[in-house]
Amino acid sequence: QVQLVQSGGGLVQAGGSLKLSCGASERAFGNYALGWFRQAPGKEREFVASINWSGDLTNYADSVKGRFTVSRNYAKNTAYLQMNSLKPEDTAVYYCAASRSRSTWRGDYDYWGQGTQVTVSS
Numbered sequence: 001q002v003q004l005v006q007s008g009g010g011l012v013q014a015g016g017s018l019k020l021s022c023g024a025s026e027r028a029f030g031n032y033a034l035g036w037f038r039q040a041p042g043k044e045r046e047f048v049a050s051i052n053w054s055g056d057l058t059n060y061a062d063s064v065k066g067r068f069t070v071s072r073n074y075a076k077n078t079a080y081l082q083m084n085s086l087k088p089e090d091t092a093v094y095y096c097a098a099s100r101s102r103s104t105w106r107g108d109y110d111y112w113g114q115g116t117q118v119t120v121s122s
Helices: none
Strands: 004-007 010-013 018-024 033-039 046-051 058-060 068-073 078-083 092-099 116-121
Touching: 004 092, 018 033, 018 092, 018 116, 033 068, 046 068, 046 078, 058 068, 078 092
Parallel strands: 010 116
Antiparallel strands: 004 018, 018 078, 033 046, 033 092, 046 058, 068 078, 092 116
16 A cells, blocks of 8 residues: 655745655555646546656656756656646646556556645646
């Protein structure tokens, strides 16, 4: 069983930055790709970014490319999503998730964090 615990998020003005964290059990962390998804009210959960198990391959949704950066720290068993130049349309609940393979499809992810709210004011 993989447990993912998220932290970070909150309220920020447009143009600001936030950093989300996703902590995982040591046993699982190095064996899984990690993804970030978000879900706005009334919308489906959508892919944001992913990073493979070794940390050398990343993927981003077009809407966040150049603004968001996904990374992982093996010493801390933690993955991060650095979000810069935030826009009101980035407002959503953000989730981290773990998968055996790096994917943009939420159905490929087996384990999910509890979610954290990000609100960007205009």
